[in-house]
Amino acid sequence: MPGHAAPGVQFKEPPIFELGAPGRSGASLPELDVPPVDVDNALGAVRRSTPAALPEVSEPEAFRHYVRLSQWNYCIDTQFYPLGSCTMKFNPKVNEWAARLPGFAELHPLTPDHLAQGALDLMVRLQDILAEIVGMDGVSMQPAAGAQGELTGLMMIRAYHQSRGRSPKKVFIPDSAHGTNPASCALNGFDAVPFGAGDAGIVEPETLARALEEAGDDVAGLMITNPNTLGLYETAMPRLAELVHSRGGLVYGDGANMNAVLGRARPGDAGVDVMQFNLHKTFTTPHGGGGPGSGPVAFKKVLEPFQPTPVVRREGDRVRVYHDRESSVGRVRSFLGNFGMMIRAYTYIRELGPKGLRGVSDRAVLNANYLAAQLRGVLPQAFATPMLHEVVFSDRELESATGVKTLDIAKRLIDYGFHPPTVYFPLVVRGALMIEPTETETKQTIDEFVAAMKAIKKEAETDPEQLKKAPLLTRLRRLDEARAARKPRLRWRPADPE
Ligand SMILES: Cc1ncc(COP(=O)(O)O)c(C=O)c1O
Incomplete structure (x- = not known):
């Protein structure tokens, strides 16, 4: 059954096309109370010769499928998302x-x-x-x-x-x-x-x-x-x-x-x-x-x-x-x-007004600088120049000492409950790890993130091989990102091989 597997077994959510059964429907429409349209006449040559292969699922099947997918993903409404250069900040509900x-x-x-x-x-x-x-x-x-x-x-x-x-x-x-x-x-x-x-x-x-x-x-x-x-x-x-x-x-x-x-x-x-x-x-x-x-x-x-x-x-x-x-x-x-x-x-x-907007930039800069100061000694900063809203670190020292790279740190952060920062960008910084806390995060959240980064550094020093397998606690482990980028499967086909 989708969403379920034996304990310890990783499972995949099938595409919605593979759920349901022929004839199943999630809609209950009232009886037609207007004359039916003569589809052949109305559409002529553009009428399809075969029905579209749409998913045939019940409402609970459709609902659970999408809610499961949403819950297995990271989002700004549930997690800290320090993606430098992408500014994933909280979207106020008002x-x-x-x-x-x-x-x-x-x-x-x-x-x-x-x-x-x-x-x-x-x-x-x-x-x-x-x-x-x-x-x-x-x-x-x-x-x-x-x-x-x-x-x-x-x-x-x-x-x-x-x-x-x-x-x-x-x-x-x-x-x-x-x-x-x-x-x-x-x-x-x-x-x-x-x-x-x-x-x-x-x-x-x-x-x-x-x-x-x-x-x-x-x-x-x-x-x-x-x-x-x-x-x-x-x-x-x-x-x-x-x-x-x-x-x-x-x-x-x-x-x-x-x-x-x-x-x-x-x-x-x-x-x-x-x-x-x-x-x-x-x-x-x-x-x-x-x-x-x-x-x-x-x-x-x-x-x-x-x-x-x-x-x-x-x-x-x-x-x-x-x-x-x-x-x-x-x-x-x-x-x-x-x-x-x-x-x-x-x-x-x-809502904010001129003073509030100034406060936005003040807090964005303060948060990034606070985070940078807390991580001093954990990773080297790419530039000594005072920075504003985001900070770029390099993996160069950690990699030479332990073999652990930016990608390993990023993957392990997922185990700690954080979305990874931007990695390997900008290209001018070796092994870049670009962190933007944004103005909407609290000191507590930033402190928790810093604690995770420090713990990961310790893991790199004590058990680098394990760290290179991260993420270790997620439904799916390390994915083949190069293959996903080079050979993306963007279209579902019935005979698609696994
Ligand atoms: C500096 C900079 N320029 C341009 C863009 C592109 O913006 P968009 O993603 O809205 O197309 C981004 C995206 O984050 C950016 O960081």
Whole structure:
């Protein structure tokens, strides 16, 4: 029976297609009280010749299957999830309440603008608030994730250059950048030109100046994450922006890590021309990777004509939606973006207010620094530079002394009840272990995590071979992750071999 096995025997949950029996159903519908539709006539050639092979299960079978799967997984509502660079923080339930208010949740996306003024008003308010938080002139709520925000921002940079009769190719990106940065460049037809950060883990103006010099007239821009993916603040930002602007380029700021500087620093003031927010990383909306996300783009006035359509703007006492704008890069998502996420972010921002938002970044930084201080002597930190919201350790000393690697530590943490941190990223750090506690965790939780890390270090010194088999207490043991990544089985087939 699914979900059951002899004691000590590992079992697998079959796909739902392998549960149930022919003819079984979980629905009980009333008798048809309207004339039946002539399906052949109504559908004609598109009618299927064989019924779809859908699962035929009872309601308890379906329910238990999904609840079992959910309980065997880690989630932010049950466990500490210190995934550096992914910011898995608690999603306050009041945000969910607001997003489910019937007036919002049941609003059809094709509702005429004059009947959707409440929702549009929320959008414009959020646009204005986000612009103020980062010191920019406008915001488009269209993109559905951070990466799509990057893509959109770079489309705007390309359109800007084209409007001036130029088509420079090179976008400079520090080598600690998130992988989505070069991907967004490539998708826009730009050449992503990587360059190294200095010994302190941040970009040195002289290095960038040299790289720009070599590119001559071909500088489209700089794409830089601040705070960067090592959790470090790019202190030379205004100078870097000056250098890029003097070459005719624009500065793209990856704002995914804004939760570290809310109310403390504004990218717009430091010379950034266009940037994206990751609402899930900064404003407690559920994480985009597993579902609908939102990655609004903020821009300076010079890029305003190129923002995606539709443009939502207040005109007097009404909010209007503009679909046709001559210089726009066009539509990047259906309808007006992911509205549910906007409600959640708006609720969070209004709940906290300016002082509360500053408190968010203060606590994010305090928690990361507290955790780093507690782990001093357990693992070496990748950089001595004071960090903000996340901390990167290396396994280099532990591996040379015991053979235990970052992956082993990560797997053993699961046995201790913690989701592993981000591992082997950024690539510039050997055996990186990147931890972001976030502002929503308590000192007690961080202390428990630190205690687990210390215990694992001791295990590495006393019984490294056992540790390399971790996880030891889970339903499934160590999985073949390389095979899963290279040969993913994403589609169920009846004859699929085990
Ligand atoms: C620095 C940085 N940039 C971009 C992204 C991409 O954001 P998303 O996952 O919403 O596409 C992430 C994701 O966490 C990130 O950490």
